[in-house]
Amino acid sequence: LAALGTTAAWAEYPEKPITIVVPFAAGGPTDKVARDLAEALRKPLNATLVIENVGGAGGTLGATKVAKAAPDGYTILLHHIGMSTSPALYRNMQYKTLDDFEYLGLVNEVPMTLIAKPSMAASNYAELSKWIAANQGKINLANAGLGSASHLCGLLFQSTLKVDMTTVPYKGTGPAMTDLIGGQVDLMCDQTTNTSSQIESGKVKAYAVTTSKRLTAPALAKLPTLDEMGLKGFNVSIWHGVYAPKGTPKPVLDKLNTALKTALKDADFHKRQEALGAVIVNDARNNPADHKKFVEAEINKWGPVIKAAGQYAD
Numbered sequence: 313l314a315a316l317g318t319t320a321a322w323a324e325y326p327e328k329p330i331t332i333v334v335p336f337a338a339g340g341p342t343d344k345v346a347r348d349l350a351e352a353l354r355k356p357l358n359a360t361l362v363i364e365n366v367g368g369a370g371g372t373l374g375a376t377k378v379a380k381a382a383p384d385g386y387t388i389l390l391h392h393i394g395m396s397t398s399p400a401l402y403r404n405m406q407y408k409t410l411d412d413f414e415y416l417g418l419v420n421e422v423p424m425t426l427i428a429k430p431s432m433a434a435s436n437y438a439e440l441s442k443w444i445a446a447n448q449g450k451i452n453l454a455n456a457g458l459g460s461a462s463h464l465c466g467l468l469f470q471s472t473l474k475v476d477m478t479t480v481p482y483k484g485t486g487p488a489m490t491d492l493i494g495g496q497v498d499l500m501c502d503q504t505t506n507t508s509s510q511i512e513s514g515k516v517k518a519y520a521v522t523t524s525k526r527l528t529a530p531a532l533a534k535l536p537t538l539d540e541m542g543l544k545g546f547n548v549s550i551w552h553g554v555y556a557p558k559g560t561p562k563p564v565l566d567k568l569n570t571a572l573k574t575a576l577k578d579a580d581f582h583k584r585q586e587a588l589g590a591v592i593v594n595d596a597r598n599n600p601a602d603h604k605k606f607v608e609a610e611i612n613k614w615g616p617v618i619k620a621a622g623q624y625a626d
């Protein structure tokens with residue numbers, strides 16, 4: 313086994329396609345980041361990257377699949393803040409976030425937007441908050457399941473407003489967006505990588521952004537922050553990171569981390585992501601050790617918040 317871990321044994325890696333597991337349905341924001349990143353990784357890794365969408369249970373099914381995959385560098389995970397919220401939401405999760413993965417590096421941070429079905433009459437946040445107050449008990453809020461980014465944002469939104477909404481979980485906010493556009497659900501808090509084009513095309517109504525500062529992307533620049541709208545201190549943006557199964561040999565991890573850092577400098581990757589409001593991470597969290605420390609801090613940050621807001625959870 314020691315021989316297996318030597319650099320020589322892995323010098324030829326990668327010798328076959330690498331699968332990036334996306335723990336949500338195709339067509340959503342996590343899928344979008346993964347596909348853009350896969351394109352930017354192709355050359356640095358000199359490999360074919362295959363996206364496998366494994367949705368369900370707020371991303372924990374896909375994360376479980378990678379935690380239990382062979383530690384050979386051919387199955388990796390693209391996940392997000394859900395890595396740090398799921399531990400507080402699932403009592404019998406099939407993996408330990410800090411023990412069962414190798415941390416490869418952080419990728420980007422993505423703001424969120426509060427959006428509604430196209431038939432929503434409210435023309436601004438003030439009118440929307442009146443509609444919410446008048447329709448308590450009848451509002452359907454879409455998300456991607458307990459542990460998803462849309463769940464976290466919706467949970468904070470409900471607990472800040474002290475309003476309980478019926479949450480409708482999907483395997484990702486790609487399919488959720490279809491139902492929102494169709495009017496089957498009323499509201500959703502989702503990432504700009506998924507909502508920008510729908511807002512721009514008028515397919516959904518947008519009311520606010522969830523970050524502490526307004527956004528600059530043209531389709532989003534006129535949206536106020538929720539903090540400005542009275543939800544003091546509301547500040548949620550969704551980080552995404554890359555993970556491999558625990559025990560993946562160091563030479564493989566080094567190749568993956570080096571390729572990731574190259575990909576994060578790729579001009580086309582920047583262009584695609586920044587056009588959708590995403591910000592590429594370019595700091596110590598691109599390093600495995602700092603990325604892991606960051607996720608641990610996020611677990612400690614969001615756990616108590618989720619427990620405190622729990623009365624408004626699904």
Ligand code: MLT
Nearest residue numbers: 340342460461462484485
């Ligand atoms: C989330 O809410 O966690 C993501 O939007 C899910 C997805 O990428 O579909």
